[in-house]
Amino acid sequence: MTENTSAYAQAGVDTEAGDRAVALMKAAVSRTHGPEVLGGFGGFAGMFDASALLGYKRPLLATSTDGVGTKVAIAQAIDKHDTIGQDLVAMVVDDIIVVGAKPLFMTDYIACGKVVPERIASIVGGIARACEATGTALVGGETAEHPGLLGDDDYDAAGAAAGVVEAEDMLTPDRVQDGDVVLAIGASGLHSNGYSLVRKIMADAGLTYEQHAADLGATYGEALLEPTMLYTGPLLRVLETPELHGAIHSLSHVTGGGIAANLARVLPQDAWTEVDRATWSPLPVFQHLAQVAGHELTSLEGAWNLGVGMFAVVDPARAEAVAAKLRTEGMTVWQTGVVGKSARDLAGFEQGAKGVDGGAVRLVGAYAS
Template identity: 65%
Template sequence: MTTQRDPYAEAGVDTAAGDLAVELMKSAVSRTHGPNVLGGVGGFAGLYDVSALTAFRKPLLATSTDGVGTKVAIAQALDIHDTIGQDLVGMVVDDIVVVGAKPLFMTDYIACGKVVPERIAAIVTGIAAACAATGTALVGGETAEHPGLLAEDDYDVAGAAVGAVEADAVLGPDKVRHGDVVIAIASSGLHSNGFSLVRQILSRRGTAFTDETPEFGGVVGSALLEPTRLYTTPLLRLLDEIPDAVHALSHITGGGIAANLARVLPDGSWVELDRSTWSPQPVFRILSSWGGLDLEDTEGTWNLGVGMIAIVAREAASAVTHALTASGLPAWVAGRVTIGSHDLDGFVQGAKGVNGGAVRLVGSYAG
């Protein structure tokens, strides 16, 4: 019997490995599916029944796409791949809740130098677990093998999600009022931003991700892989339980606290955030020290302990803070919104093409 040649495999693309990866991840993906998902896993396109939107008065779709950035280099160095998926979901789905939308479904994309089925399955299993935690169906994805462009152990991940919200329930600058309270919500650590600076600091210090250090109490990379906190489910519950209390949300991702908060403030408004209301986690202090930086130097790069911000009506601030903390999201009042003329020297004004409000951080961080 003559064995037929597989020129694609000879070129470095193993379709059989891709099929095995799908089999290994199938059960985890299926667990994110409810009655709205049609067709299961493996179709050319994912199908999602949106009949529920017919009950909306004026439904709007919200969409977001993102990746994990160079944090994947740490996962690759430690050969730990089941947490990076939560980072992806956090970066994508938590952007959707910022406008008040409920996420419906998500797709993912993994590019790699060589398909290692167990590794791909670990990544997608992490994505699926985070999708399940946020009520998001993982309806499809793609794994692309790029031999010659990526090294065998290299990969990158990206994803996109879609949600829905009533037009009159959209959160944002239009709802923000003078005197609104700014509530900071704690991050779990670095999340998925600023890792190019992290890598530079470690490289200059001669520290590898796999090194053990007394400062981190173990392997450096293990602390850096702490997954991105997921905010979607508690925030959606808050929006439902305390209607009209939240006027805007800001997801603190690339660019830091001030720039991301400025994006959701109306033009002509300003906020001073009081650093003394929180203490950045040790990971920020250690890395800043190793890099010869003050914490203030990194405010445009890292979240420094604040992963999400809620702008709420003054009379609802106490109830919102209590509800968030009770749901496992430590929250505290960090500032107030003022609308009116002010000397904006030292403020960050708008970001990402948005001509929003102005923000600056004042005071010193708590010890």
């Protein structure tokens, strides 16, 4: 160990631990690399051969960045870190598929108080497995040690990805027509949104993540760490099926902001829809947490997905074919609404969100028991 390295270690940064973490994650990351990835693993910059884009008439690049949010606090509380990586990939890549783009590559960033090689490798292993499942090359990343800013067991994870879509195939609200069918695609759980509310409910009720929840068949920690569903692969295969080409007009990833707001973002300004709650029963984790907190499920629709991870707005003539294809891909799919463009009173509808002047959406009816 050199004098400079020793001084750095005395300041709380262990570069040797970082090197061990890299060695532990190398195999998992390398499995995401196809021939398009140049330079291998560990370079200053990840390199991706874009010559495949020469086959596009007008390639549009899509990019997205996100993190896992305060869900990492639960992973840290029960010392389970192998699923957080999938959450990160899903939150980033499943935003890219919303415009119909195929993900190409991703990079990640993990900030921590202290590098524990096995923990970092577990996180990155989850990222790599999810990248592999979605056809995304993990071309680079960074692990940064922040002693004095973060506690030894604290960390946060973020990532960014890029994808490509042919201009004429890009999904936009402008494609949505009067009479289009709104399909809901089931969620695996809370995904990676609304965990500040989850943690408050747990704290207010005096519950710990190690406690067993009979209604959930697991400890709270295990149930709350259920990884985010990966929609990119199944949706890409639908988009690439010749007989279903053009059947999907828009997609919505139900993340922060809840159900109505995210669907409104992918409808044109002259469109509206009513989402029928009676078409599904919220997953047990939502019902259990709502009961613990004494909340009505309807009051949580702006915080949690309540069991809907994606919406697909589709051509009514091919809606059942799209649903059937998604079901063969392991997705749970059901019709939950129809798009209208006729004039009507929009009182009680949520209109647009996050700066987007979109359509109008409201939830109606009562949830199925």
